[in-house]
Amino acid sequence: MNLAAIGFGNAGGKIVDRFLAFEERSGRSLTTEALAINSAEIDLAKLEVLPPDRRLIIGQTDERVKGRGVGADPELGSEIARQDLTEIERQLDTVPIHETDGFLVVAGLGGGTGSGGAPELAERLGRIYEEPIYGLGVLPSADEGGRPSLNAARSLQAFADATDNLMVFDNDAWRQTQGSVAAGYDRTNREIARRFVTLLAAGELDGSQVSESAMDASDIRRTLATGGLSTIAFSQADVEAETKSKQGLLGRLRSNGESHTDEGDLAKKIHGLVRKAVQSRLTCPADVASAERALVVVSGPPREVSQKGLQRARQWLERETDSVEVLAGDDPRTDADALSVAVLLSNVTEVPRVDELQERAVTAQENSRQQAAERRAEIDELLTDEENELDPL
Numbered sequence: 001m002n003l004a005a006i007g008f009g010n011a012g013g014k015i016v017d018r019f020l021a022f023e024e025r026s027g028r029s030l031t032t033e034a035l036a037i038n039s040a041e042i043d044l045a046k047l048e049v050l051p052p053d054r055r056l057i058i059g060q061t062d063e064r065v066k067g068r069g070v071g072a073d074p075e076l077g078s079e080i081a082r083q084d085l086t087e088i089e090r091q092l093d094t095v096p097i098h099e100t101d102g103f104l105v106v107a108g109l110g111g112g113t114g115s116g117g118a119p120e121l122a123e124r125l126g127r128i129y130e131e132p133i134y135g136l137g138v139l140p141s142a143d144e145g146g147r148p149s150l151n152a153a154r155s156l157q158a159f160a161d162a163t164d165n166l167m168v169f170d171n172d173a174w175r176q177t178q179g180s181v182a183a184g185y186d187r188t189n190r191e192i193a194r195r196f197v198t199l200l201a202a203g204e205l206d207g208s209q210v211s212e213s214a215m216d217a218s219d220i221r222r223t224l225a226t227g228g229l230s231t232i233a234f235s236q237a238d239v240e241a242e243t244k245s246k247q248g249l250l251g252r253l254r255s256n257g258e259s260h261t262d263e264g265d266l267a268k269k270i271h272g273l274v275r276k277a278v279q280s281r282l283t284c285p286a287d288v289a290s291a292e293r294a295l296v297v298v299s300g301p302p303r304e305v306s307q308k309g310l311q312r313a314r315q316w317l318e319r320e321t322d323s324v325e326v327l328a329g330d331d332p333r334t335d336a337d338a339l340s341v342a343v344l345l346s347n348v349t350e351v352p353r354v355d356e357l358q359e360r361a362v363t364a365q366e367n368s369r370q371q372a373a374e375r376r377a378e379i380d381e382l383l384t385d386e387e388n389e390l391d392p393l
């Protein structure tokens with residue numbers, strides 16, 4: 001699938017930047033256009049791969065922002081996004097729409113710029129384009145405090161409403177206990193890119209041979225057409241030594257074409273990888289059985305993609321998800337050094353993390369209202385004399 005990817009806010013921009021880096025490294029092609037939009041100039045300057053002319057600053061003329069961010073205020077974030085929508089649209093004029101299957105708006109939902117701006121943009125894109133609008137929303141971790149939870153819980157509703165499918169990544173489930181926050185985010189962003197690009201770029205050929213059950217953009221589109229929230233499972237393993245020896249130009253010249261790898265073992269490897277993916281950390285923890293549709297992409301050297309393994313894995317996933325709509329396909333990459341499995345679980349309805357986020361958000365909202373009322377009472381008390389005998393001017 002080919003997408004126009006737009007990162008909104010700091011996290012959104014960094015993640016889209018990592019998408020481009022992963023595409024470059026893995027030879028995959030996902031994005032037909034990439035853009036980072038932010039209200040803080042300093043964050044845009046830190047991106048590494050995205051060309052400078054694909055970085056857009058918004059809210060610059062607003063007295064409250066002036067290129068320095070919106071200070072985790074999503075109302076202000078959505079206001080400046082609305083003010084600058086025409087400029088954003090102009091930047092998107094370069095999207096080669098005939099080669100683009102949809103739009104992907106990416107944002108961290110705990111702050112202000114992305115949290116407020118991403119739903120505004122998604123809604124506007126939905127009105128302009130016929131292509132589907134997808135979202136990738138990052139949930140804040142619990143230890144960030146009440147405010148980010150409140151921002152995220154409110155944004156989640158608007159973002160899900162404005163998109164055809166909102167794929168979710170939960171920072172809490174991926175929190176690193178060691179190292180700095182920045183280094184942790186950097187690692188996390190690489191993991192996000194690996195998962196999303198492996199899944200969504202399936203079917204975009206890199207010159208490798210086409211297989212009998214190749215995944216294509218319409219399969220992914222169909223799986224995402226459920227709406228709601230989605231999560232992604234992933235696992236990978238090294239390719240066999242025999243495969244490695246036949247890779248690259250030299251390997252292919254030396255190879256006599258014979259294969260000694262046992263088909264049964266390869267089938268088992270794929271089946272095992274799919275099970276491992278679904279049973280390990282999802283981008284957002286969810287009850288797999290609550291998914292409406294699922295899609296499995298096995299990506300790697302064609303000689304290792306066992307069709308039997310793919311079929312068995314599909315049947316297993318059908319039982320796990322209790323769904324009739326499970327698609328499975330491969331994505332051949334002749335010179336890949338790993339066999340990767342990405343599983344899209346679409347429209348999951350049992351997502352405990354979202355319930356927890358909403359509970360924390362309600363508590364944060366109540367606390368904030370109570371504190372505001374107390375502060376008003378204290379100021380009143382301070383400014384009024386003891387017997388309330390003075391008349392203010």
Ligand SMILES: Nc1nc2c(ncn2[C@@H]2O[C@H](COP(=O)(O)OP(=O)(O)OP(=O)(O)O)[C@@H](O)[C@H]2O)c(=O)[nH]1
Nearest residue numbers: 009010011069070072108110111112113114140185
């Ligand atoms: N996975 C990941 N999450 C991040 C990263 N940076 C920030 N976040 C998350 O995203 C949320 C929003 O942070 P930012 O993206 O910095 O905020 P913003 O949208 O730029 O908004 P303002 O800074 O308020 O203008 C945070 O609460 C974190 O949960 C990152 O690099 N990776």
